[in-house]
Amino acid sequence: MSDVAVKVKVLSGSYRNQPVVNKTFPLIKPYKSGAKGGFVTVDGSAVFGKEYDKIRVTVDDIMNVEYINESGAVLSNRVLVTASEDLVPAIEEEIETDAEIITRIRNKFEVLDTMTEGTVSGDVRALIVVGPPGVGKSFGVERILEKFMVMDDLAGRDRKYEIVRGAMTPIGLYCKLNQFKDHGNVLVFDDCDTILLDDVSLNILKAALDSSKRRVIHWNADSNMLRREGVPDHYEFKGSVIFITNLKFNNVRSAKLKDHLAALSSRCHYLDLSMNTMRDKILRIKQIAKDGALFEDYGLNKKQEKELLDFMEENKNKLNEMSLRMAIKLADLRKMTPDMWQKIAAVTCMKN
Secondary structure, eight states: OTTTOOOEEEEEEEEEEEEEOOEEEEEEEEEEEETTEEEEEEOOOHOTTTTTSSEEEEEEEEEGGGOOOSOOOOEEETSSOOOOOSSSOOOOOOOHHHHHHHHHHHHHHHHHHHHHHHHHTTTTOOEEEOOTSSSHHHHHHHHHHHHHHHHHHTTTTTOOOEEEEEOOOOHHHHHHHTTTTTTOOOOEEOOOOGGOOOOOOOHHHHHHHHOOOEEEEEOOOOOOHHHTTTSSSSEEOEEEEEEEEEGGGGOHHHHHHHHHHHHHHHHHHHEEEEOOOOOHHHHHHHHHHHHHSSSTTOOOHHHHHHHHHHHHTTTTTBBSOOOOOHHHHOOOOOOOOOOHHHHHHHSSSSOO
């Protein structure tokens, strides 16, 4: 086995625009020169996450990789050495183009729009939306709800939806669900993860999202607050709930919490808007800007928008985060001081 490479060390390369320097991976296929340049096919799960178990890492030249055998010895990188078929399956991943990534992301957010519309009609009783901060989860939901509630605004009626952010107690959750219990009402919990960490709150939420024909929620403890507010000790919930969170349910380590979240997931539609690479996030920001929804309040021309987006891409590894929020922060700085915004951004928006 001394002549067989089971690992490869990438001295200098990249994966989806992320630099890969001095990283060692289990080898699937050795260096190959393709139409888009050279690459090695590796198991990237230890570096990029378990879903990246078969990826191509781009390298400019075969001299930028080192092959390693079972004993840890470095083999000649000038000789074609390959893992044996019984060690690793030779399954390759196609490399997505920018256009394909934008289409994939756009399709997911179109599904979010459709499912949000379904909560207004009552066809979708419960929706969990998971994804990193600053990619437009809340923006998309609120935009759709605003569109559907415009008639209520014109008629002077109370809005049939509310977006709740921040901490919430169990009794506060019980009261809020009662307030929006009617058919056609939509209650959105945005970054209210404290609900998931409290057993009583979770049980109330599970009752509200239950798949049974009648969803009756009970408060079985005496409460002066409920009497004072005129809230009954039980009611039927006919509304819809959207729960927006950054917490990926399948990545939770606590066995107890994982069981609770599994119970929630079984009651709800679960939409994962995760973007696992820097390239995904940059292209999402460019997509929103191109659609005209990102800088519409700033009066930027196309050249100025490109300047701002290019700044983000050039400094992608320095910025505190790559998100729509960061794009808005930079647009605020540019509006405040067109000549100094980049200098200020380097101090206030970048890692020290």
